Amino acid sequence: MEPHVPACPGSVLFGCELTASTKSYTFQVDEEDNSDHILALSVVCLTDGAKDECNVVEVVGRNHENQEIAVPVANLKLSCQPLLSLDNFKLQPPVTFRLAAGSGPVHLAGWHRIMHREDVSFEEDDDLSEEDEEDLPPIMPAKK
Secondary structure (H helix, E strand, O other): OOOOOOOOOOEEEEEEEEOOOOOEEEEOOOOOOOEEEEEEEEEEEEOOOOOOOOEEEEEEEEOOOOOEEEEEEEEEEOOOEOEEEEEEEEEOOOEEEEEEEOOOOEEEEEEEEEEEOOOOOHHHHHHHHHHHHHOOOOOOOOOO
């Protein structure tokens, strides 16, 4: 389980609310932005005024073939599961959150992480760790 992501210049809080009148919310960034964006969802919860009914929240995005795909990520009910921790579930924008069933209100909260392209990328970190592994001596069998 990841600890809470600290607030830093590249991270801002994210939150949105889905209701009977606002069934979806799309998180997107400017296409001309030269940064990488990650949305990490921490929690989905029912808020004040929710009825005791099933509230299903879906994440709508695109798969590797650029086809729209909807995946349910939470099924909340006031009397048995009013909140769900998503442990910083990471998504890349654009992504849409949709209230597929129920009337809410359902609140989604998390972090919007912005990584500028001139910063060290994840791929470069992986390359460095592979180079470090090559410098290690081979493991020798135990002597009997």
